Amino acid sequence: MSKLGTLGARLYRGEVGYDFVGKRKIWYGISILITITAIVGLAVRGLTMGIEFEGGAAFTTPKTSMSAAQAESAAEAASGHDAIAQKLGDGTIRITIGGIDTGKSDQIKKELAKDLKVDANTINADLVGPSWGETIAKKAWTGLIVFMILVVIYLAIAFEWRMALAALVALIHDLTITVGIYALVGFEVTPGTVIGLLTILGYSLYDTVVVFDGLKEGQKGITKQTRVTYSEMANKSLNGTLVRSINTTVVALLPVAGLLFIGGGVLGAGMLNDISLSLFVGLAAGAYSSIFIATPLVADLKETMPEMKALKKRVLAKRAAAAAKGETEEPQDDSPLDEDDDPQTAGAVVGQRRQPSRNNRGKRR
Amino acid sequence: MAAPNKGRRPAAGGQSKPGRALAFILIAMVALTGGMFLSHTTTPRLGIDLAGGTSITLKAKAEPGQESAINKKNMDTAVQIMNRRVNGLGVSEAEVQTQGSDNIIVNIPKGTNSEQARQQVGQTAKLYFRPVLTAQPTAAPPTPSASPSPSGEATPTPSGKASPNASGKATPSAGKPSSAGTPQGRALTDALKAPGTPTPGASKPSTPAPNPSASGDSAAAAKLQAQFAALDCSTKEARSKAAEGAKSSEPTVACDKDGQEKYILGPAEVDGTDVSKAQAVINQQNGQWIVQMDFTGGGSKKFAAITGKLSQQQYPNNRFAIALDNQVVSAPTVSSTLSGSAEISGNFTQASAQDLANVLSYGALPLSFQEQGVTTVTAALGADQLHAGLIAGAIGLALVIIYLVAYYRGLATIAILSLVVSAILTYAIMTLLGPTISFALNLPAVCGAIVAIGITADSFIVYFERIRDEIREGRTLRPAVERAWPRARRTILVSDFVSFLAAAVLFVVTVGKVQGFAFTLGLTTLLDVVVVFLFTKPVMTLLARRPFFANGHPWSGLDPKRLGAKPPLRRARRTTSAPVDNPKEA
Secondary structure, rough: OOHHHHHHHHHOOOOOOEEEEEEEEHHHHHHOOOHHHHHHHHHOOOEEOHHHHHHHHEEEOOOOOOOHHHHHHHHHHHHOOEEEEEEOOOOOOEEEEEOOOOHHHHHHHHHHHHHHHHHHHHOOOEEOOHHHHHHHHHHHHHHHHHHHHHHHHHHHHHHHHHHHHHHHHHHHHHHHHHHHHHHHHHEOOOHHHHHHHHHHHHHHHHHHHHHHHHHHHHHHHHHHHHOOHHHHHHHHHHHHHHHHHHHHHHHHHOOOOOOOHHHHHHHOOHHHHHHHHHHHHHHHHHHHHHHHHHHHHHHHHHOHHHHHHHHHHOOOOOOOOHHHHOOOOOOOOOOOOOOOOOHEEEEEHHHHHOOOOOOOOOOOO | OOOOHHHOOOOOHHHOOHHHHHHHHHHHHHHHHHHHHOOOOOOOOHHHHHHOOEEEEEEOOOOOOOOOHHHHHHHHHHHHHHHHHHHHHHOOEEEEEOOOOOEEEEEEEEOOOOOHHHHHHOOOOOOOEEEEEEEEEEOOOOOOHOOOOOOOOOOHHHHOOOOOOOOOOOOOOOOOOOOOOOOOOOHHHHHEEOOOOOOOOOOOOOOOOOOOOOOOOOOHHHHHHHHHOOOOOOOHHHHHHHHHOOOOOOEEEEEEOOEEEEEOOOOOOEEHHHHHEEEEEEOOOOEEEEEEEOOHHHHHHHHHHHHHHHHHHOOOOOOEEEEEEEEEOOOOOOOOOOOEEEEEEEEEHHHHHHHHHHHHOOOOOEEEEEEEEEEEEOHHHHHHHHHHHHHHHHHHHHHHHHHHHHHHOOOOHHHHHHHHHHHHHHHHHHHHHHHHOOEEEEEEHHHHHHHHHHHHHHHHHHHHHHHHHHHOOEEEEEEEHHHHHHHHHHHHHHHHHHHHHHHHHHHHHHHOOHHHHHHHHHHHHHHHHHHHHHHHHHHHHHHHOOOOHOOOOOOOOOHHHOOOOOOOOHHHHHHHOEEEEEOOOO
């Protein structure tokens, strides 16, 4: 842990760091690849929709010694429709029957109870009319769009439109990945999944906001100096908040993992599992996107601004001049906006910081 | 709400008076938990999916061209009616709620007859009053009515019959005893009259003459006749199917709800929604059960018009069928013009009078509904799921704590304490919201609470990392704590606001299970802000004074050396210039 602690310190001071922004092309490439895969997966395989969206019934029996195949044929006989039976971890059987309407369910439940030799009252039934799914899906879309509009407006006010735009792209990216994974792996989409997916909205942005907040601080007064370009500043600030970002993601993932592997695992399929699965996938994607996509994107957008272009020119000119003089480039590790440090002390700090750090392993630059 | 705070200097009162904030949150905790115990609700109300029971989701169906009928008022009326229906079953704690703009969720706890409830609730009952054009007993007419009972000729009082009060508020006919008992064979002889007037003689049970008063073209009449002839009222299914798809504006055929009689009915003249109130009462004079009903303003007029017309007719055309879902519940005879209020007498038992009154009062939903989903969960499975959810939550919490302790060492104490405070507040509020806004903890809500552990812990991480950054700058702990706060506060507010926005949008646009999740998430996000501001920060300020933390004990999580702080030279300078906090104790 102490190593991690010093790594955090070195990340903070910019002694080590990974050039996320500089290598953005790679990450954009990877993300585009993932997105294409997700879209292809979605187009080819489609999503496996749960009965909640298709209409149908799901019955959960109490613990039974009956095999899934037996239950399946019993259910098919009782309903006259195709049924899918799964034996769950705790010995219960979940039987899904598509295409039946809610009116018939009681009768099927009774017959099922008779065939399985259990009391009808101990069978859980979940019946959904086919049009319900449309409603849920429609509401989910409405929610998604309303949220995106609101959050873009909010972020544009709290930060600026470029960051809002980048955050939105990152968000869409996360959702695409999550949906793509669902399509490719064939996880069933249930209302639980939708809940999870919609929650990712807030969460993915939480992470992005933490990173952007550092970025916002970093860009203060950036045009007044000639040592770093915007992209370099963005990268440094990203590295500075990396530990924070990783920690928040890990801490967010831990309870979700608990839900997914323990809560869900104990009971087998169920809403706990559905929510936590999509949350898990989405959170992981969200952490990735805020670091690898959102920040580089902001940098790219910013670099198109005239003043940032001018800054870049000045910085490069200064470096070229310095190189011509044969001086080694001064490592730039102080954030230009350590607000209350006046320029003089800031300079002094830079001097101090060039002391060799005790532990330089892991230094990648 | 959470506009990022630009100024970093006004670090607010929390910093200088940590005691006040702590006292405040302590009072809040005591008040909430106290309220919990005082109201004797110490556990949150569990949702159907955890406690076991049946949950029915109904969606309002707009009839073509009447999409605007799905509005808040009608939905609320429907909820009220359904509520009466489920609770009329003797179901306790059944709850009916609107969700979203066009959904109604009916939750019926375990142990009640969910099937019966489902039938009652799901009934897309439409109540109409239609004039009877033709009536015919289906099977052999019930014996009692075959032999004319002594009723009919029983002294029709002048006040009631001869001079029909236009107002319908029939002057009670001076307690004239309605001597002869009400006729037998209720389906045939129910009578509709103004309250107070004695039973006007129900005419003899008559052999009904199928003579639909030739309204409309003869082709339609002939078709109706053919339908009538073919009408089979022998089984329940056949009866409910008999008048399927009948329009309220057209004549139709219908069965009696017991299959005793079949009818050709004229177009609906009065809607069920025109009835403002109906109740079963005992007629003081003869000890018979009767049903009294009152009409709304518009209903009175319509009712007066039609009863005026009907009272002129001969049997059976002076009968007025009360058709619920196109099955005739009752078809009393009309002897005078009525409006405002009326009563139906007949051979009622208390139950059947109550039934009819219920049908009249609550039978008419302003909208029709479609069953969208039904979930039955046995208590056993619900308990299992709750159990699994709690285990998952505990494990998630444990994982977070282990991580925090491993990474932040001593600082983790503050995080854990804050989590505990947060948990207590969340639990107390959830519990108290049960009775107040009937919040029920369902499985997604449990999930939301577990996920919220992460959100809450995130805030601490943001703050702690900021403090560490300040220490790396070479500051001592006390100034570091104060300087880190405004920056961390902004990040926490912005990100919590985004989370809250997501939860709020989810809550507003979604239905059913999703709402529980969104609610929990929104609640815990708000509480996170409260806890961080009123607990974490003040406690941090206080602990920064303890030597263990202030001197950077290796286990404090704030060891400057371990954090790679700048050399002390700078630190010394810093201390003097940094804002000094007021060492006032709580």
